[in-house]
Amino acid sequence: RTAIYQEPREHSWVVRWTLQDELMNIYETLTGPEGPAYNPFWYRVWEGYIHSAYVQTVHYRYNTPLVTVPQSGQLAEVxxxxxQAYQYSRNEGWQLHYRLYYETNHWITDIIEGPDRQPWYELTSEVTDYLINYVPASHLRPIPPEELTPISPEVPFEEKRLEVSLGRQFLTAYEGDQVVYGAKISSGQGQKDVPVGTRTPKGEYHITSKSPSKHMGSLSASGAPGSYSLPGVPWTSFFIYETGAAFHGTFWHNNFGVTMSHGCINMRNEDAKWLFRWVSPTYEANIEDRSGWDVRGYGTQVLIID
Known part of the structure; x- marks a missing residue:
């Protein structure tokens, strides 16, 4: 739950508490006079002000459905x-399943007629071919190959590196000695490093694999403490293979500049997408089969520092 305040500060009167996935209009973005310093941004809404930490700014954009889907699948974003995704079986018919959120990425593997007699997409998980969901086709935008092409591929492998400052909660991308990109991040919380705890460990690593769509957590959250299920996490670039620590887009919070994760490096979706295209190994935009849904290899250097 997130509070709507009478004024843009945390000690103001609470007008009410919002509901999960509640939609509201944002009329203005402003800097709160009392911060917090790491994320001072507030939104003016109908009843007052809400801090940006757990608010995802979204839009309604409907899309023309595809006529055909490549045998290798088609990457698309919500x-x-x-x-609302559904599953279907002959015995039970259409059953509610996951809710898929704005700017999450998913693999379209077929087009069917949905329960409303309109085109629906079949979405297949990259985890297993047996995890299939169906959604209205107009709700997803197919991602064209040009949005997946590498950024500055001419730069030598050894010239690219990423530095993540845990103290500053900031990522910097270098080509040689030149800074080419910077972004606020949210690293792992806690006092102990993964895998014992959830703090992102310091050290030197390399990108090991990349996937534009990744189901994180369990396939179905149990409700137990720490249990979660996040289908379609976008623009995932793993750097610690053993623990699954990765750079990736984030749709469940907007609180960058402070630790928030279970060990991964949370990023804004647009920042994670840039990084995905910039780091190696190179992801091939035109894939031949489902083995191309991810790419593995010895990739760009990653330095996690204080």
Whole structure:
């Protein structure tokens, strides 16, 4: 739950508490007079002000459905605040399943007629071919190959590196000695490093694999403490293979500049997408089969520092 305040500060009167996935109009973005310093941004909404930490800014953008889907699948992103996915079986018919959120990425593997007699996409998980969901086709935007092409591929492998400052909660991308990109991040919380705890460990690493769509957590959250299920996490670039620590887009919070994760490096979706395209190993935009849904190899250097 997130509070709507009478004024843009945390010690103001609470007008009410919001509900999960509640939609509201944002009329203005402003800097709160009392911060907090790491994330001072507030939104003016109908009843007052809400801090940006757990607010995802979204849009409604409907799309023209595809006529055919490549045998290798088609990557696509959700362009509505969320879309309700269903599963189907002959015995039980259409059953509610996941809720898929704005700017999450998913693999389209077929087009069918949905329960409303409109085109629906079959979405297949990259984890297993047996995890299939269906959503209205107009709710997803197919991602064209040009949005997946590498950034500055001419730069020699050894010239690219990423530095993540845990103290500053900031990522910097270098080509040689030149800074080419910077972004606020949220690293792992806690006092102990993964895998014992959830703090992101310091050290030198390399990108080991990349996937534009990744199901994180369990396939179905149990409700137990720490249990979560996040289908379609976008623009994932793993750097610690053993623990699954990765750079990736984030749709469940907007609180960058402070630790928030279970060990991964949370990023804004647009920042994670840039990084995905910039780091090696190179992801091939035009894939031949489902083995191309991810790419593995010895990739760009990653330095996690204080």
């Amino acid at each position: 362009t509505l605040p969320y879309t």
